Amino acid sequence: MTERFPDIEIYLMKAEAAAVKNWLNSALGELTEIKSGATCHWQFAGMDVFFTEQAEKNFSSLWFKQNQTPWLTDLDCARAAHAALGCEVRCSDSGWEEEEGDEQAGQGWIKLIRGEEKSFIWK
Known part of the structure; x- marks a missing residue:
């Protein structure tokens, strides 16, 4: 059985903060916005979520600082993000x-x- 990662980070190509937030609102429940801009900070049930545009060339970073998500691993989260x-x-x-x-x-x-x-x- 796969153990739950303590945090999750995935990279999304050309993703927009609004679309990512809408997906997370559907997947997790309503997020509270702490900060918006080039780096967004959202919270859900005591979990900090950071979305950074242009973290690496055409990719944005989505980081769940504490993994209190329905996903055990980065790959589980990536699969859900890709599908959504x-x-x-x-x-x-x-x-x-x-x-x-x-x-x-x-x-x-x-x-x-x-x-x-x-x-x-990935280099």
């Missing part, structure tokens, strides 16, 4: 583990695009 928003979504293929001397050793990614999932290395 129809945009390319990227996420880590595993939980983050710091290794001495190399913080991202073995770190791979999964790309969800046009209904398919593909492993790749």
